[in-house]
Structure formats: C-alpha cells, structure tokens
Amino acid sequence: MHVPDGFLDAPTSIATGVVAAGGVAFALRKARTELDDRTAPMAGLVAAFIFAGQMINFPVGAGTSGHLLGGALAAVLVGPWTGALCISVVLLVQALFMADGGITALGTNIVLMGLVGCFSGYLVFRLVAAALPKRLTSIAPAAAVGALLSVPIAATVFTLLFAVGGTAPVNTGDVLVAMLGWHVVIGIGEAVVTGLVVASVVAVRPDLVHGARTLVPAAELEIRTARPTTRPTTSPTTSPTSTGGAA
Amino acid sequence: MRTRTLVITGLLVAFLIAGVGSFYASSHPDGLEYVAGKTGFLDSAEDSPASDSPFANYETAGVDDERLGGGLAGVVGVLVTLLLAGGLAFAVRRRTPAEAER
Numbered sequence: 333m334h335v336p337d338g339f340l341d342a343p344t345s346i347a348t349g350v351v352a353a354g355g356v357a358f359a360l361r362k363a364r365t366e367l368d369d370r371t372a373p374m375a376g377l378v379a380a381f382i383f384a385g386q387m388i389n390f391p392v393g394a395g396t397s398g399h400l401l402g403g404a405l406a407a408v409l410v411g412p413w414t415g416a417l418c419i420s421v422v423l424l425v426q427a428l429f430m431a432d433g434g435i436t437a438l439g440t441n442i443v444l445m446g447l448v449g450c451f452s453g454y455l456v457f458r459l460v461a462a463a464l465p466k467r468l469t470s471i472a473p474a475a476a477v478g479a480l481l482s483v484p485i486a487a488t489v490f491t492l493l494f495a496v497g498g499t500a501p502v503n504t505g506d507v508l509v510a511m512l513g514w515h516v517v518i519g520i521g522e523a524v525v526t527g528l529v530v531a532s533v534v535a536v537r538p539d540l541v542h543g544a545r546t547l548v549p550a551a552e553l554e555i556r557t558a559r560p561t562t563r564p565t566t567s568p569t570t571s572p573t574s575t576g577g578a579a
Numbered sequence: 580m581r582t583r584t585l586v587i588t589g590l591l592v593a594f595l596i597a598g599v600g601s602f603y604a605s606s607h608p609d610g611l612e613y614v615a616g617k618t619g620f621l622d623s624a625e626d627s628p629a630s631d632s633p634f635a636n637y638e639t640a641g642v643d644d645e646r647l648g649g650g651l652a653g654v655v656g657v658l659v660t661l662l663l664a665g666g667l668a669f670a671v672r673r674r675t676p677a678e679a680e681r
Binding site for chain 1 (some may be wrong): 590595605607608610617619621622632635636637653655658669671674
C-alpha cells in the first residue's frame with residue numbers, strides 16, 4: 333500500500349506530513365512506557381522482520397498481489413507506540429533506499445501504515461481479546477482479527493485522503509469499492525502471517541509479547557539456595573550441612 | 580528460550596526471507612497500484628527522488644543477476660532497519676528494570 337509521489341496533491345501531503353511528524357514525536361515519548369532493557373531488542377527484531385515480510389508479495393488473484401503491512405503485528409508484539417515507530421523506520425528505509433513509496437508521500441505512508449495500521453489493529457485486538465477467554469491461546473487469534481481489519485481500514489483512510497487531495501479526476505466511490513474489495517482479501521493474508529508469528533512468539537516467550545503482558549505473571553525476585561532444600565525427615569537437627577529454608 | 584536466542588533466530592528468518600525468499604515473491608502490482616491502474620489514477624504517480632539509489636526497486640546497482648541483486652538489497656534493507664529501529668528503541672527505553680509495568 334505504499335503511496336508514490338504524485339497521487340496526492342501538495343497540501344494533502346503536507347497535512348499528512350505534519351500529522352505523521354506529530355504522531356512520531358508523540359510515539360517517541362509514549363514508547364518509553366513500553367520499552368526497557370528486555371523489550372528493546374524485540375523492537376529492532378520486529379522492524380527488521382516487517383521489512384523482510386513486506387518484500388514477500390503474495391498473489392491475491394486477477395494479477396494483483398498484497399504484502400504484509402505489519403501494523404497489527406508490531407502493535408501486539410511491542411506495543412502500539414513502539415510498533416508505530418518500527419513501521420515508520422521501515423517506511424523511511426524503503427522510501428530513502430528502495431524508492432518504495434514516495435518521499436513527499438512518506439508522511440502519508442506513515443499515517444496509513446504506521447499510525448492507522450498500528451492503532452486500528454491494536455484497538456481491534458484489544459476488543460477481541462477482551463471478548464475471548466483470558467488465556468495465552470487467545471492472543472494470536474485476536475491479533476489475527478486485528479490484522480484482518482487493519483488493512484481495509486487503512487485502505488479506507490487512503491481513499492478518504494484521495495477524495496480530499498487526489499490529483500487525478502477519478503470517482504471516489506469507484507476507488508473505495510475497488511480498494512476495499514482487494515484489501516479485504518489482502519487482509520486475510522495479513523491475518524494469517526500475523527496470527528502465525530504472534531503464536532510462535534507467545535509459544536516460546538509470552539513475557540516478551542506486549543499484548544499478552546497481563547496474562548503472564550511478573551517474575552518476582554526470589555532467593556535461591558545453592559543446593560536443594562529437601563531435608564531428610566528422620567533427623568532434622570543432626571545434619572551440620574542443613575541450611576534448608578534458612579536463606 | 581533466552582531472549583538472545585529468540586532475537587537471533589528471528590533475525591535469521593528475516594534475513595532468509597529478504598535475502599532468498601523475496602526472489603519468489605509475486606511480481607504482480609500490489610492492491611493500491613492495481614486499483615490505481617484500474618480506476619485510472621496510476622499515471623499521476625511520479626518517480627521518487629530516491630529512484631537513483633543503489634538499491635532502488637529492491638535491486639542492486641551493478642549486479643545484473645536478479646536473484647543476487649534482489650537478495651543483496653533485501654539483506655541491506657533488513658540490516659539498516661534493524662540498526663535504526665534497534666538504536667531508536669535503546670535510546671528511548673526506560674533505564675531502570677520494568678517495575679512500573681502494568
């Protein structure tokens with residue numbers, strides 16, 4: 333869904349640029365609540381993985397393809413603010429180095445895939461997760477539904493921007509119908525990838541999944557002794573080495 | 580699984596997808612490009628000022644082999660993204676352990 337330069341006029345591109353800059357600046361402040369020494373490496377991994385995932389276009393029929401947007405995936409794994417930053421970095425690298433998505437359209441792309449993608453996906457994820465049983469197995473399906481809906485939502489927002497600032501005289505209704513139709517199908521691919529990746533991480537390290545953090549009891553500091561504290565039940569007082577439980 | 584193992588495994592998967600898997604991706608236009616073509620606004624697209632970047636369009640300047648050039652561009656992209664996003668995350672993170680986590 334990378335918007336190239338030229339689709340939207342200058343005022344619209346400037347407006348989305350301002351919204352994107354404000355959103356990223358705000359996200360930089362809010363991401364602090366999501367990131368610590370434990371989760372910061374995950375943010376790098378998530379961004380790198382989404383860059384790679386976006387290279388895989390899957391056919392969706394009639395000579396069309398789609399690829400992962402990754403907003404819902406990033407939001408569930410590292411939190412919506414950090415997720416929006418991750419997607420923004422991906423879009424920046426793509427625009428500057430790969431000429432994928434325009435330069436004046438970078439703000440538009442950050443708004444569509446970073447802000448709208450992350451937050452719509454995360455909102456739907458939270459709603460679905462609240463309706464499902466409070467178990468770790470609910471996280472991946474909820475993330476998949478968030479991913480499924482985030483793609484047509486972003487496509488709709490693009491169409492709104494196009495209605496306001498599209499440079500070509502094209503009927504907005506036609507664009508909306510076509511965009512929604514194809515992006516519902518692309519959303520299914522998004523849901524499958526998001527569900528599988530979230531399920532994989534939940535399976536090995538649920539404590540690193542932002543969306544599952546209320547389901548994982550915080551690891552409390554515990555004092556461990558050097559040897560097992562099982563004591564013989566026969567003579568509790570005679571053993572000189574018994575320090576069991578005293579630590 | 581240790582965090583380090585998870586991150587390294589994930590990165591290996593990302594490098595494999597971008598470096599090798601991307602060659603097998605569909606070359607059809609994506610949803611937006613297709614819709615733009617069908618409804619008639621594709622021609623309003625302009626070339627990006629970055630289109631003379633050495634990795635423009637996920638190819639590598641000077642590497643004619645499509646598989647190699649595309650894979651190189653993918654690996655470079657993953658690496659740059661990792662460094663930028665990881666660096667950013669470490670720069671803005673909380674420095675104390677996660678005690679305030681909700």
